[in-house]
Amino acid sequence: MKRGGKLKGLIWLFQRSQTVKDCKKERNVEKFFCVLLILQILSIFCFRECHAGPYPNPNILVETDWLATRLEDANLRIVDMQETREAYLQGHIPGAVYVDLDEIVSAVKGVSRKTYLWPGAKEPEKIAEYCASWGTETGSPDVELIEMRIRDAGIGNDTVVVVYDDAECLYAAQFFWVLEMLGHNRVALLNGGIARWRGEGLPLSRDIPPIGPVPFKARLRPEVVTDAAWILREMQNPQVTLLDVRSKAEYVGTAKLSKRAGHIPGAVHLEWSNAVDPLTSTFKTQEELKDLLGGARITRDKTVVPYCQAGIRASHTYFVLRLLGYEKVRLYYPSWNEWGNRDTLPVE
Template identity: 30%
Template sequence: MNYTTLISASQLQAQLGHPDWVIVDCRFSLADSDAGRNAYQFGHIPTARYADLNKDLSSAITDQTGRHPLPDFRVLAKALGAWGISNYSQVVVYDDAAGAFAGRLWWLLRAMGHRNVAVLDGGINYWRQQGLAITTVLPQVKPCVFRPYLDTSTWLDARAVENGLATAKLCLIDARTPERYRGEQEPIDPVAGHIPGALNRPFQWNLAQDGRFLPADVLRGQFTALLGKFAPEAVAHNCGSGVTACHNILAMEVAGLLGSKLYAGSWSEWIRDGNRGVARG
């Protein structure tokens, strides 16, 4: 069986040690960029490798980009191979933030043509709550070759977002908290507010109290009501920097609403150009 959206703790536990499965720890903190790697070293799911959001899953910031520009996909492909991920691997990604960071690698792999990748539902927190194995032993990795088949239609740039909103052909969904969306708080970026015309769906709303995703039928009902007349393929997601927006893409895929896209630069790129609109409230 192939897993392409979510995998449960019990399903992953049953496959630990499978030679064709690769687990990647994606823990990260925007407040402390070393916290994720430190947490990995103090204890991780057996055989897991570590992927750093800044170093592995993003490229260098420039004057025109957001805070987490898309990576150089050739460089990322080499990293995937170095982690032992081939085009035939079943990949499982996790974090300690209910998928907020792991969703980025889930989305990147799909954009590179790799469908057999799933987010661990509930992450390492739920894994620990179930009393499942944690280790400090670093995995023995057999490097291989990963060949990317990049699908550039899976993301939009700022111009495509502007044009889509101007012609009412695009539904843009902002994954940030309501306070950040409304411009009442902005702890990270220099400008508060949201892209004019964007709707708000905080990624936290995809989750139950235990940190696992809501049932597919519940997610489907919620997103269908939000989208209104728009088909899933006409939807794009943004957040602060193109990371947690992937959580909403994942939630829509879980719900069977397939084909939504990522505005990769997101809010932190949008505000680089003072001619672009800013909405508040």
């Protein structure tokens, strides 16, 4: 073989080796991104497979063992909504950030709840006065303020959020509804709350995590909320079920927490607390919940409008309906605080 031929052969071999190396690099890069994609898919899958039982919409309820193995997940934000900040400081799930329910409520209602301090058990005679004054000052949701509260909690549009409280998910469910109203669809409640977490001997912390604000932009969903004008138009519609979730005494009018007692005409009654197992503070099984709703003639083919006194208990029922796969649920957030204080609205 001539010298020139050998040189061309060497060049060809070198170029081929480089091509092979480049191909290997490309394949390695492809493998790397494939692994990232698989991990992301598994993360979503694991979030959807975290449920306690065979509920129709299981991805919105997580168990303690699922959460306990994911405390270090960078894309997971645990939200503590215990009744007081003092309770949070005494012990919370590691990494949890505290969110004040009053701040969320005042932003959603568009007024400052701090103006009207809840009288509590020490002054029961002032509760009706409190509800009356609160109901007359209901405004429009302050979306920018709500966005700020959520950003400050370290919650972005794609953050996986798990919320818990110390009140059978009563407060946590309200934050669940707020996030859904704002278009955030990766939020779940911790079944049993901190009481179950503590009862199972799982770790607690007093450390406040260094969480900074992250970008969050609301994508409002008007179909999950309603108002008095809509109810007046639709209260005779057979495809609409008004659901009063207050106590029986409030429903029939023997307990009065506003200017007027009673309920919205045509509303059926099912107290919110019936959805919770009183011994474990966990949600009842799918079968038990379906029996409860079926007994009150609350079916999935209709639009269900839960309400209570101030929107908190109704938020809990909103969550239960969503857990059972109800698609048409509209929360009447002002509830009896508004309806019971407006003389122009009918009462039964």
